[in-house]
Amino acid sequence: MAVSSNNSMPTPTPEEPSITSHSNGSPPFDIVKTYNELCRTDPLLTHPIAAIEALISLLAASPVDTISETLSLLSTATTALKSSVSNPIALSAGTDLFQRYIISTLQQRSSQDAKGRSRRNLAGGTEDFRAVLAHLLANSRLFVQRANEARGKIASVARKFVRDGSTVLTCGRSRVVAAVLEATADENVRFQVIYAEDPLPSSPNSTNIVNNLRRKDVPVAVIPFAAMATVLSRADFILAGAESVVENGGVISSMGTYQMGLLAKSKGRPFYVVAESHKFVRVFPLDGGDLPIKGMGIEFSTENEEGKGMHEEGRRKERDLCVEFTPPELITAIVTENGVQTPSAVSEELIKIWY
Amino acid sequence: MAPSANVEGELAPAQDIESSEKPLENGAKEQVVPATSEDITAPKGKAKTANGAQQKGKPSEGSKDGKPSGKELKEKAKAEKAARRAQQKGRQPGQQGQPIVDLGPEKQKNADTRRPSVAGPAPTTKIQHKRTGSASGGAQKPIQFRPVQAHAAPISEEPPKENKNVALFDHLYGNPRRNTVAGASKDVHPAVLALGLQMRNYMICGSSARCVATMLAFKRVIEAYITPPQNSLPRHLTTHLSSQIDYIVSCRPLSISMGNAIRWLKVKISEVDVTTEESEAKADLCNAIDSFITEKITVADQVIARRGIEKIRDGDVILTYAKSSIVQQTLVEAFRQGRKFKVIVVDSRPLFEGKNLARALTDLGLEAQYSLTHGISHVIKDATKVFLGAHAMMSNGRLYSRVGTALVAMTAKEADVPVIVCCESIKYTEKVALDSFVHNEVAPPEELITQGETSSPLSKWLDVPNLQLLNLMYDLTPAEYISMVIDESGYLPPSSVPFMQRLSLNT
Numbered sequence: 001m002a003v004s005s006n007n008s009m010p011t012p013t014p015e016e017p018s019i020t021s022h023s024n025g026s027p028p029f030d031i032v033k034t035y036n037e038l039c040r041t042d043p044l045l046t047h048p049i050a051a052i053e054a055l056i057s058l059l060a061a062s063p064v065d066t067i068s069e070t071l072s073l074l075s076t077a078t079t080a081l082k083s084s085v086s087n088p089i090a091l092s093a094g095t096d097l098f099q100r101y102i103i104s105t106l107q108q109r110s111s112q113d114a115k116g117r118s119r120r121n122l123a124g125g126t127e128d129f130r131a132v133l134a135h136l137l138a139n140s141r142l143f144v145q146r147a148n149e150a151r152g153k154i155a156s157v158a159r160k161f162v163r164d165g166s167t168v169l170t171c172g173r174s175r176v177v178a179a180v181l182e183a184t185a186d187e188n189v190r191f192q193v194i195y196a197e198d199p200l201p202s203s204p205n206s207t208n209i210v211n212n213l214r215r216k217d218v219p220v221a222v223i224p225f226a227a228m229a230t231v232l233s234r235a236d237f238i239l240a241g242a243e244s245v246v247e248n249g250g251v252i253s254s255m256g257t258y259q260m261g262l263l264a265k266s267k268g269r270p271f272y273v274v275a276e277s278h279k280f281v282r283v284f285p286l287d288g289g290d291l292p293i294k295g296m297g298i299e300f301s302t303e304n305e306e307g308k309g310m311h312e313e314g315r316r317k318e319r320d321l322c323v324e325f326t327p328p329e330l331i332t333a334i335v336t337e338n339g340v341q342t343p344s345a346v347s348e349e350l351i352k353i354w355y
Numbered sequence: 356m357a358p359s360a361n362v363e364g365e366l367a368p369a370q371d372i373e374s375s376e377k378p379l380e381n382g383a384k385e386q387v388v389p390a391t392s393e394d395i396t397a398p399k400g401k402a403k404t405a406n407g408a409q410q411k412g413k414p415s416e417g418s419k420d421g422k423p424s425g426k427e428l429k430e431k432a433k434a435e436k437a438a439r440r441a442q443q444k445g446r447q448p449g450q451q452g453q454p455i456v457d458l459g460p461e462k463q464k465n466a467d468t469r470r471p472s473v474a475g476p477a478p479t480t481k482i483q484h485k486r487t488g489s490a491s492g493g494a495q496k497p498i499q500f501r502p503v504q505a506h507a508a509p510i511s512e513e514p515p516k517e518n519k520n521v522a523l524f525d526h527l528y529g530n531p532r533r534n535t536v537a538g539a540s541k542d543v544h545p546a547v548l549a550l551g552l553q554m555r556n557y558m559i560c561g562s563s564a565r566c567v568a569t570m571l572a573f574k575r576v577i578e579a580y581i582t583p584p585q586n587s588l589p590r591h592l593t594t595h596l597s598s599q600i601d602y603i604v605s606c607r608p609l610s611i612s613m614g615n616a617i618r619w620l621k622v623k624i625s626e627v628d629v630t631t632e633e634s635e636a637k638a639d640l641c642n643a644i645d646s647f648i649t650e651k652i653t654v655a656d657q658v659i660a661r662r663g664i665e666k667i668r669d670g671d672v673i674l675t676y677a678k679s680s681i682v683q684q685t686l687v688e689a690f691r692q693g694r695k696f697k698v699i700v701v702d703s704r705p706l707f708e709g710k711n712l713a714r715a716l717t718d719l720g721l722e723a724q725y726s727l728t729h730g731i732s733h734v735i736k737d738a739t740k741v742f743l744g745a746h747a748m749m750s751n752g753r754l755y756s757r758v759g760t761a762l763v764a765m766t767a768k769e770a771d772v773p774v775i776v777c778c779e780s781i782k783y784t785e786k787v788a789l790d791s792f793v794h795n796e797v798a799p800p801e802e803l804i805t806q807g808e809t810s811s812p813l814s815k816w817l818d819v820p821n822l823q824l825l826n827l828m829y830d831l832t833p834a835e836y837i838s839m840v841i842d843e844s845g846y847l848p849p850s851s852v853p854f855m856q857r858l859s860l861n862t
Contacts, residue, residue: 248839248848284846286666286740286773286838328848329835344850351854355844 029061031077032084035091044175047243048094048278049147051081055098056140065129067106074099087293087323089252090243093281098140100353105136150276151176153337155183158239158274161335162191166236169269170209171196171225172254174241176274178209181239185216193220194235196228198256225256229263237332238264242275247284247350249328249343251275252291261330270332277336280350288325440601519800519817521825527797533605542598546575551606557706561680562746562782563652566612569603573620574644577637588636589627596621608796611747611755611784619647655779655843660685662841663742663777664692671696671739674772676763678708679744681777683715686742690721698723699734703759705802705826728759731766741767743832745778749788750856752834752849754778758827761791764836773838776849780842783856791830800824 035054038045045053058077064070078095082088158180162168168191170177181193195210210220223231238260242251251257251273264271285291328343335341341349520528532555533539536548550572553559559568576599582588600617603609609617623643627636663685667673673696675682686698698716700723702709709725716723726734741763747755754760754776767774788794803826804813816822834849841847847855 247846282845284839286775290666344848347848347851348854351844351851351858355858 029058031055031058031081034058035081035084044148044151046147046175046276046279047090048097049144051091051094052098052140052147053144054081055095056137056144059133060137064133067129070102070106070133071099074102087243087252089246089281089283089291089293090279092283093244093279096282097278097353101140101143102136105139106132147276147278150278150337151179152183154274154276154335155179157337157339158272158335159184159187159189161237161239161272162189163236164190167192167194167234168237168239169194169196169228169232169235169260170239171228171256171260172198172241173209174253174274176276177239177241178212180274181209181213181218182216185213185218191218193218194231195220195222196225196231196256196260197222198225198254225259228260232263232267232269235269237270237272240271240273240326242273242279243323244279244281244283245273245275245334245346246281246325247347249331249334249346250285251326251331251334252323253326255322255324258288258324258326258330261326265330271330272333272335273326273331274335277338277349280346280353282350282354285325287327291325293323517820519823521823523792524795524797524825524827527795529608529797530605532607532799533602539602540598542595543602544572544576544579544599546572547599547602551603554603555606560706560708561678561744562610562612563656563680563779565610566616566781567648567652569613570616570620570644570648573599573617574641577640577644580637582633587629588631588633589625589629592624593621596624611786612779612781615781615784616647616651620644651781652779655781656681656684658843659777659779659841660688662846663775664689664694666740666775666839666841667694667696669695672699672737673697674699674701674734674738674741674763674767675712676701676709676741676743676760677703677706677757678712679742679777681779682742682744683712685777686716686721687719690716690719697721697737699738700725701728701731701734701759701763702726703728705798706757708757728762731763735766735770735772738767738770738772741772741774743774743776745776745782746829747782747784747786748776748778748840748849748852748856749831750783750785750853751787751789752837752852753788754832754834754837754849755788755794755829756832758791758830761830761832761836764832768836774836776837776840778840778842780844780855780859783842783852783859785853785856788831791827795830796828798826798828800826802826 031054034057035050038050038053039047042050055074055077058073059070062073064073074095078092078099081091081095085091154176162181162184168181170181170193184191193209193213210222213220221231240251240253240257240260242253242257244252246252253273261271283292331343333340334343334346338349533551534555536552539548550559550568553568554565559565573596576596577592580588580592580595582591596617600609603613620640623640627640631639659681663682667685667689671694673686675686675698689696698713698721700709700713700716702713702725704727713723713725724734743754743756743760743764745754745756749755754764764774786794800816800823803824804816805811813824816824837849839846840849840852842855844855844858
């Protein structure tokens, strides 16, 4: 690596001349900060896409000259990013996808180049790499753009599930669910929504499905989460969002989804999950305890907390346990921008990406 | 095959050539002088025999349509096939041989007209079968009695032997397993001769082990092979291998993995350039076999074990059934890496494979508990994960494995314990199975008799009327009971098995 950066010194590059020093020189690019900033500024941005955007900005800001340098930079940034959040799965869907994409693009390009030019032309090679990188960055922006458009596509597919006179049960703050229901309301379909309220205080940035739907003249009933089983018989089907979709077709989503799935199964109601395909992630949990998420365990204690309310402990746990795993056998179908899929199709989609 | 027929020249070989030539629609000339026309028609004849061997390989795996279905066409094809097989294997002439010899000339007569629908001798024999069955069954013993075409005594005056086959599995019985090397074709290599008997006696047991052993034996076959004059290696070696395979099948039906490996090898042989030097071609093939074993089994096992370990956590109680080499490897590796877990080995009669596993694990210092299948509902309460090996994975995601596996998986599902199947992709098959009845392997019922005990209640089972013993080898586990399949490419849900199967075919 050192040799190649020395070689690239004399070549005129549009970047700063700080190429010889590695990423610890110059103002260091803080990937975690960028990621958090992206998540904060754009509430519609999903975690995987935010991660991809952060990685793109990292690549754009970092002077790299070789493929292996790029890859090692990406992997260190990814590790830093993953360790900064409590649930790295959603994020890793994006970083894995991006890494895969970079590798396959670079391999394609380099194999083309190997045919075209002689190997010894090192300076030319570096310049060529820059061109490849620029092309790659431009393409990846396109990729991000497409991923953001996915929500609209899902809405157009999934709204066919909502028929005139039907009642939809949903919970959580999924942006895709909101998009689907709002798109359906725009189509002048007369339907009702039962919204099971999450006991977690919602952050000001999260989309408020209830308000948005009522604004569009859709009758919404808000129920406490505990009333779900009672109310379920009134609903025609259940619509849920997801943070990640794992290899066996199960989903990782906000607390309460698993309960909802279990109830839906026992009451014979269809349980649809709407999620963009970039949320597919190569993780195969056997059950909820098999997830690489911090704070998923429960602690037993014989000591009462002094001077605090009864629920303080539960509240804290609630914050930690923000996501859970819903197994595939509870899910009727997963709606992605590619159409309606059975949970078992997820694995095939993932294999297609990785092989 | 053709050369062997020439040497054993009696009535039978001539018949063989004639009958095998017929479907080819070859002219009458070749039939008149088979020996001289051998050179000219060699390619055609060879392709045909190879084809025939493949067709034959399949039914012996379990789908022998033994039922007297009434379709004359089927009957005729069967007789033809049986006749061919009888000669190729040089089976000792016994009771089973009798009807085939009888059928031979009849078939020949019938073949002149070549119209199966015409009432010829073949239907007559069929009716005869039926009559024998119903008459003897009704008159002498009030038991259900059904003659099988092979076992039926042709003369009704003899005291009728009770059919000891279980009716539901009648189609699976086939020919009894070979006990000796006597009567094996002279083409069969000594290594293969030994291998067949080892497999028959379960000295080599388990899908992967049998696959590896077969491929290694075939390597020796190839090393010792010399292309006969006026033949080319890619064409002749396949038929040479076919006779080896026939012998192995007569000892024990092929496993799915062996079938896949043999199919691969045949393709490899057919891809050999005719112009290649023989020694070079043989060396290439041997190298290919070596890398095949390394890639598809040795390394695959290591990768699977590594992935399996990732799913074993400290404090886990792993339940496994019988003995799978890959599960054993996973558990041993996990133990070596310092995972703290317990193992429950569930086992069953008659093979007691789990005893070996339990012994191997406890010898290492792993805490293992041994139980038989009847204790499954009790021990499953302690288990946190179930690891199973595979004989094969079907294209509908179902697991075909040692009989009893389905019970274990079902119990685990009921108890909400995840079931993990470790399976190399060489064991994937494009076949689909819905139950354990259609495809299965029936082992000799004598294996169920407790060994070393002369007073075993079953030791005289043949004389006990109305008693039939069933010794099935495999059963089918529905995909719903399987949480995860681990193969060398990663974790899969069982529904993705056909997808991976297609993928592994392409590469």
